[in-house]
Amino acid sequence: MLTPANSGDSWLTQPSGYSVPSGLTRSTPAGSKPARQHARFSHVEARNLHHTLEHRKVNDMQLGLIGLGKMGGNMRERIRRAGHTVIGYDRNPDLADVSSLAELVGKLEGPRVVWVMVPAGAATQSVIDELGDLLEPGDTVVDGGNSRWTDDEKHAEELAAKGIGFVDAGVSGGVWGLQNGYALMVGGDAEHIAKVQPVFDALKPEGDFGFVHAGKVGAGHFSKMVHNGIEYAMMQAYAEGWELLEKVDSVTDVREVFRSWQEGTVIRSWLLDLAVNALADDEHLDKLRGYAEDSGEGRWTVEAAIDNSVPLPAITASLFARFASRQDDSPQMKMIAALRNQFGGHAVESAK
Ligand SMILES: NC(=O)C1=CN([C@@H]2O[C@H](COP(=O)(O)OP(=O)(O)OC[C@H]3O[C@@H](n4cnc5c(N)ncnc54)[C@H](O)[C@@H]3O)[C@@H](O)[C@H]2O)C=CC1
Ligand SMILES: O=C(CO)[C@H](O)[C@H](O)COP(=O)(O)O
DSSP states (O other): OOOOOOOOOOTTSOOTTOOOOGGGOOOOOTTSOOOOTTOOOOHHHHHHHHHHHHHHHHHOOEEEEEOOSTTHHHHHHHHHHTTOEEEEEOSSTTTOSSSSHHHHHHHSOSSOEEEEOSOTTHHHHHHHHHHHHHOOTTOEEEEOSOOOHHHHHHHHHHHHTTTOEEEEEEEEOGGGHHHHOOEEEEESOHHHHHHHHHHHHHHSOSSSOSEEEEESTTHHHHHHHHHHHHHHHHHHHHHHHHHHHHHOSSOOOHHHHHHHTTTTSTTOOHHHHHHHHHHHHSTTOTTSOSOOOOOSHHHHHHHHHHHTTOOOHHHHHHHHHHHHHTOSSOHHHHHHHHHHHHHHOOOOOOOO
């Protein structure tokens, strides 16, 4: 079952998933007693241990992480597993390692890197404002939430006036990121990004892809915004296809059709895999109401399309489909019904 990591680990103790680097442990043959603490290391083991410690010294860094919910909680765990130190703050004390932002900043050695992972808008603004007062020149703030890209320039300017760097990071991967890694789209100056790189490396998926320095400040969130616009339209297409398949009598097992599409088809994707997961739990989605919220990225994508005169019919339609999902009845369809009745005498249905 997928749950955010709400372990509430103290930053002073090793989190449950922490793995000791291989050079620091000695293997114990099955059935034998565990090696005693004072067991002698061979020359090769001692050299490996030395290399491991040197490696950690060079690469380990400290991170302050603010917002330990569905995303930040798992990110803290993934970064710690990579051997870095994470001090987490959340306004929910059950999740936090420290009791205030000031305490978090006080525990970090300079130059500090602080990652903000709270809801976009007012929450992000207030955290960045407070950090602006607490941090020192040479420190760096990363906004990893789904902030509107137009906020980034303002945040970068406000912090730059105090000598503090700013990086905007679009993060993709959801609650699966702990195991699969988080795809990262970052914007900002190379000098600021370099300070955060060990953390980006810890978060990103294995392999060659999953990290991009997309451009200047704002480019990371702009890229993530478009990513989410695409996400809307892809989900909408799967959803529409699914409804049509469910509607007709000739297709007797829609769930199996979706499952079969997972291999070999043109339309296989991770979203399709997740649709199959959802249908495994609830074959006809009977347990759900057809209602979908949105958090902003879809509408900002449509606004950017208008600003740039770029036609986005699929993404716009998928945003509007969510608005429609929130209506019990359709005022506009009342008007359509009234007009058809007016001009053509077509039948109407009475309000319930
Ligand atoms: N859930 C997802 O799939 C993804 C979410 N995001 C973005 O990441 C950010 C966090 O999202 P989630 O973890 O899903 O949200 P969440 O609601 O699970 O967690 C947010 C956390 O921030 C804390 N918080 C809120 N205001 C705070 C403040 N002023 N000071 C300290 N802590 C504060 C809350 O107590 C909560 O624990 C949002 O900007 C979201 O849009 C980005 C990618 C994927
Ligand atoms: O960024 C995400 C996934 O990539 C978040 O899950 C985001 O909340 C999805 O957008 P919306 O809430 O508007 O559906």
